[in-house]
Amino acid sequence: MRSTAINRWLFTGVSIERLAGILSDIGFNSVELTAWEVLNKSHEDLESIWACLHAHEIEVSAINAVVSFVPYIHGSITDKISWRRKEFLRVLENIIEKMHIIDCHRLIVSPGRQAENYQTRDEAWRTTVESLRHLGKYGSRYNVEILVEAMPFRGPFKYSRDIRGLVEEADQPYVYASMDTGHVALAGEDLKVAAETLGKHLHYLHLSNVKIELGRPLLDEHRPLYDGTISIEEFAGLLSMLKDAPLAINVVTLNDPIICAKRCLQLIGNSRR
Amino acid sequence: MKKLPSVWNKRVDPAIDPRFSKREVKPVTWKDLENQVHTLCLRRFEMVKIGPKGRMEDFRRPPRYGGSYGRERLRVVRFKEALDLHSELYDFGRVITLKWNIILAENFKEVVDEIARRNLYLCLHGYVPTCIPEALWHAEFQPPPEVHRYLLERLGSRFLGWENGEQDGRYVAAYAKMYCPAPLTRRQAYDYFLKYFRRLCSDLQDYVYYEGALPTFTHYFADMGNHRLLGAEIGGRGNMSMWFTFIRGAGKQYGILWFSDISLWNICRGGALNPELEEEHPDGKVGPTRGVSIQLLKRLLYIAAMYDCCMVLSFEFGHLSCKRTVTRLVDGKLRKVPDLTALGKLQLEFKDWLRRHPDHGVMYTPIALILDFYHGWAPPRHYYPWRGEPYLIWGNMPYRKGDHQIDLFFREVFPGYENASFYHDERGILTSTPYGDIFDVLLSNMPEFILNRYNAAVVLGETYMEGEFLEKIRKFVEAGGSLAVFANQLRDDAEDLLGIRLLGSTKKCDHSVLSQENLMIYEPTFTMHEIEVTGAEVLATTRHGEPLVTSKRHSSGGEALVFAADYGLSDHLDFHSPIVNEPDRPLPSPYQLLRHVYALLFPWLRKFNLVEVIGPPIQYITSVTEDPSRLLLTLCNNDAQPWFGNVKIKGANVARAVNWMTDKPLQGGSHLNVKVAPYDVVILELYADRPVIRSKEIC
Numbered sequence: 001m002r003s004t005a006i007n008r009w010l011f012t013g014v015s016i017e018r019l020a021g022i023l024s025d026i027g028f029n030s031v032e033l034t035a036w037e038v039l040n041k042s043h044e045d046l047e048s049i050w051a052c053l054h055a056h057e058i059e060v061s062a063i064n065a066v067v068s069f070v071p072y073i074h075g076s077i078t079d080k081i082s083w084r085r086k087e088f089l090r091v092l093e094n095i096i097e098k099m100h101i102i103d104c105h106r107l108i109v110s111p112g113r114q115a116e117n118y119q120t121r122d123e124a125w126r127t128t129v130e131s132l133r134h135l136g137k138y139g140s141r142y143n144v145e146i147l148v149e150a151m152p153f154r155g156p157f158k159y160s161r162d163i164r165g166l167v168e169e170a171d172q173p174y175v176y177a178s179m180d181t182g183h184v185a186l187a188g189e190d191l192k193v194a195a196e197t198l199g200k201h202l203h204y205l206h207l208s209n210v211k212i213e214l215g216r217p218l219l220d221e222h223r224p225l226y227d228g229t230i231s232i233e234e235f236a237g238l239l240s241m242l243k244d245a246p247l248a249i250n251v252v253t254l255n256d257p258i259i260c261a262k263r264c265l266q267l268i269g270n271s272r273r
Numbered sequence: 274m275k276k277l278p279s280v281w282n283k284r285v286d287p288a289i290d291p292r293f294s295k296r297e298v299k300p301v302t303w304k305d306l307e308n309q310v311h312t313l314c315l316r317r318f319e320m321v322k323i324g325p326k327g328r329m330e331d332f333r334r335p336p337r338y339g340g341s342y343g344r345e346r347l348r349v350v351r352f353k354e355a356l357d358l359h360s361e362l363y364d365f366g367r368v369i370t371l372k373w374n375i376i377l378a379e380n381f382k383e384v385v386d387e388i389a390r391r392n393l394y395l396c397l398h399g400y401v402p403t404c405i406p407e408a409l410w411h412a413e414f415q416p417p418p419e420v421h422r423y424l425l426e427r428l429g430s431r432f433l434g435w436e437n438g439e440q441d442g443r444y445v446a447a448y449a450k451m452y453c454p455a456p457l458t459r460r461q462a463y464d465y466f467l468k469y470f471r472r473l474c475s476d477l478q479d480y481v482y483y484e485g486a487l488p489t490f491t492h493y494f495a496d497m498g499n500h501r502l503l504g505a506e507i508g509g510r511g512n513m514s515m516w517f518t519f520i521r522g523a524g525k526q527y528g529i530l531w532f533s534d535i536s537l538w539n540i541c542r543g544g545a546l547n548p549e550l551e552e553e554h555p556d557g558k559v560g561p562t563r564g565v566s567i568q569l570l571k572r573l574l575y576i577a578a579m580y581d582c583c584m585v586l587s588f589e590f591g592h593l594s595c596k597r598t599v600t601r602l603v604d605g606k607l608r609k610v611p612d613l614t615a616l617g618k619l620q621l622e623f624k625d626w627l628r629r630h631p632d633h634g635v636m637y638t639p640i641a642l643i644l645d646f647y648h649g650w651a652p653p654r655h656y657y658p659w660r661g662e663p664y665l666i667w668g669n670m671p672y673r674k675g676d677h678q679i680d681l682f683f684r685e686v687f688p689g690y691e692n693a694s695f696y697h698d699e700r701g702i703l704t705s706t707p708y709g710d711i712f713d714v715l716l717s718n719m720p721e722f723i724l725n726r727y728n729a730a731v732v733l734g735e736t737y738m739e740g741e742f743l744e745k746i747r748k749f750v751e752a753g754g755s756l757a758v759f760a761n762q763l764r765d766d767a768e769d770l771l772g773i774r775l776l777g778s779t780k781k782c783d784h785s786v787l788s789q790e791n792l793m794i795y796e797p798t799f800t801m802h803e804i805e806v807t808g809a810e811v812l813a814t815t816r817h818g819e820p821l822v823t824s825k826r827h828s829s830g831g832e833a834l835v836f837a838a839d840y841g842l843s844d845h846l847d848f849h850s851p852i853v854n855e856p857d858r859p860l861p862s863p864y865q866l867l868r869h870v871y872a873l874l875f876p877w878l879r880k881f882n883l884v885e886v887i888g889p890p891i892q893y894i895t896s897v898t899e900d901p902s903r904l905l906l907t908l909c910n911n912d913a914q915p916w917f918g919n920v921k922i923k924g925a926n927v928a929r930a931v932n933w934m935t936d937k938p939l940q941g942g943s944h945l946n947v948k949v950a951p952y953d954v955v956i957l958e959l960y961a962d963r964p965v966i967r968s969k970e971i972c
Contacts, residue, residue, distance in 0.1 A: 071451060113447070116402065153450035222454035
């Protein structure tokens with residue numbers, strides 16, 4: 001059965017106990033957590049989260065460090081300032097070390113931003129590859145896959161071909177790619193072409209929508225799947241192409257999150273019941 | 274006899290602000306500044322790097338991409354001579370702003386000691402996220418605690434702080450959109466914004482001054498509690514008047530002084546001005562026709578002073594000639610020293626003007642524009658990034674209707690402000706002020722005693738009259754303040770205050786009738802909120818008699834206006850093609866200010882002025898003084914034609930007047946005839962033949 005998750009931060013303010021029940025009722029079999037949720041929790045707290053989720057047969061599909069950490073503000077794997085980068089890698093290591101408690105084996109990261117000055121693109125590339133190698137090796141010790149995802153506003157590595165290049169150059173058995181449909185659309189790429197570009201490296205899929213209209217600002221809005229520029233047919237086409245890849249709906253809304261989650265799941269027609 | 278307007282005529286002094294004693298990081302006070310408005314002394318010292326064999330080489334900026342100096346030794350050279358030249362021989366001013374890398378110089382302490390000995394002020398700048406400190410230029414650096422301590426020990430409060438400079442623009446242009454997902458609410462966007470600046474300020478010892486490039490965020494920096502001064506880099510970057518409504522407002526709301534730093538750069542005009550060069554610089558960024566024109570620089574200097582800036586810093590470079598020298602007596606000997614350039618002369622003339630007119634009053638801004646604390650508003654287009662997507666708030670949320678209202682309000686009071694930095698002819702940087710330059714922006718969390726210093730308040734944007742904010746407004750009106758508010762901003766019951774009740778329904782409308790004139794106006798389609806009048810006068814209706822604008826007069830003297838139209842704007846207008854942001858082209862708004870709102874709101878604002886300026890559109894600023902019959906009037910002609918007009922003091926004759934640019938007296942009378950040359954500024958000292966204001970006293 002395909003792992004079908006939804007992002008935890010859609011349900012702000014809902015306790016994990018309640019959330020587990022809601023997700024199970026809707027038909028999800030996994031949930032994606034933020035890196036902060038793991039980082040800030042004790043061993044006991046994480047065990048209790050796992051127990052709550054497990055009671056409803058909900059797994060943790062992945063830990064998302066992309067939503068938790070913004071380059072410069074929290075850190076970046078591309079940072080030219082060496083001690084800052086090492087500090088950030090240590091934070092990610094800390095998360096990797098804890099992930100086994102919740103039986104999760106995927107950590108999503110993104111390339112950072114090239115420094116404003118004094119860092120060439122090549123240098124930023126090499127630094128990112130070096131960080132990924134390091135994380136890949138560290139992940140292998142804990143059986144955690146490092147999934148690299150393109151971010152539309154964390155240039156310059158925002159295209160699928162960049163992610164593929166980074167993964168291939170890192171050349172680590174535990175470093176793979178993740179793809180977010182909204183990010184791909186914001187980068188101006190076609191979903192299927194992007195998935196083909198990532199090919200065998202693509203181990204995880206984020207589903208989100210965006211609104212791309214002339215005269216409207218481009219924003220990484222993570223709109224519900226039914227509310228944006230990417231059509232139902234495009235989502236369906238991608239899902240039929242990637243039958244086995246674990247996926248997570250990664251959306252936010254100001255409206256009722258439960259209704260949103262239900263409608264998104266309905267749309268991808270992948271309820272486990 | 275008509276009561277004189279009660280006016281707040283005291284300058285902001287952080288030292289007597291009730292919150293001062295509780296502040297961990299003390300704002301700069303007038304006492305620190307020795308009660309003077311300060312100007313710039315110099316911006317850089319000569320530095321050399323010392324190679325492994327002790328060989329000295331010129332210190333040059335490293336290439337932008339790749340490479341760094343590594344761990345070179347740096348030394349500041351000839352700094353005493355530079356200080357002699359700038360602070361004594363030419364006496365440009367007393368504020369030194371230096372790049373942070375000075376702290377790495379092996380004779381750093383010696384330099385600081387010399388600055389201390391001469392009683393000069395020091396600012397340190399150059400923080401740029403992600404850039405390595407080893408490049409010894411713009412960098413993400415952390416000043417070591419012992420360096421920070423030494424600066425405080427030797428300079429005390431004359432160390433003005435580490436610069437939080439241009440970071441608002443940097444955040445909006447490069448960081449705001451990196452958050453994933455983009456914020457859904459303004460509160461969330463504010464939290465994101467704050468994370469960036471907490472990180473930045475913590476690197477800088479939480480002892481900073483703000484030099485903004487997008488100062489509509491000024492209040493947030495003041496609110497952080499670690500900023501000592503608030504200011505902006507002005508020049509080619511935006512409309513100065515609109516920016517200073519925010520900067521002054523934040524300064525007053527939080528009890529922090531403000532300043533301006535005038536830059537020579539203007540992207541639209543291809544770089545920076547250097548009038549000394551005969552032709553454009555080969556690198557294409559500096560030249561006699563690039564950057565901000567010298568006529569504009571002059572107006573910016575004098576307006577900054579009349580905007581009550583405590584420091585008016587000017588120009589990145591170019592005060593002294595690299596080509597011409599003059600012979601001057603230095604230490605009893607004749608020496609050749611660099612001659613003044615046009616920029617140097619301009620600054621010295623301005624400094625001399627400040628010396629001749631130390632009491633240039635307090636800018637009169639009787640109207641508070643109130644925005645919600647989390648507004649995050651920025652003008653529809655700006656420098657960050659230049660030609661970037663228009664109509665964004667917080668750098669990562671699209672404008673909503675309330676944001677368009679703020680924009681359209683500013684388009685009326687500073688016509689063409691949205692063109693600033695987008696036209697080669699510099700339009701929009703300074704504009705005429707048809708209703709007077711009389712506004713400050715306050716945020717909804719302002720203390721009551723601050724709001725009560727104003728005579729009127731206009732509530733703008735997504736700001737809702739409820740809870741504590743409504744109570745503050747209620748007390749403000751009870752104390753004699755006037756109010757303009759839009760029906761969609763009403764939440765809690767305010768019938769006693771406004772004399773109307775919301776019926777909770779809306780309808781579409783396409784016209785209005787001005788009651789007094791019985792004049793029907795065709796309007797674009799708009800949404801009106803239905804209201805019931807329970808104790809107010811109706812100033813405008815639909816043709817079916819439904820109220821569109823009401824006014825309730827209070828016994829305190831205050832008046833409360835309510836506009837039933839949603840934000841006073843039309844519904845969203847359809848355009849045949851998307852709105853694009855391009856230089857030398859106007860930026861249309863997808864909304865239109867309704868004509869009846871225009872007809873009733875703006876004349877109402879104008880009546881709060883103390884003077885009447887009659888003639889073609891011009892920018893005018895009024896300043897009040899402790900003498901109730903003495904006013905100052907700044908007339909700034911931002912047009913290519915000379916301005917001829919009349920100036921009158923409301924309710925009095927001009928007993929005598931002096932033109933402060935020439936120090937020559939002018940003929941008094943019922944009015945003054947004034948001429949202002951194209952692109953020039955005139956400041957008049959006016960004495961009325963009777964008192965024209967009363968001083969406001971607020972506990």
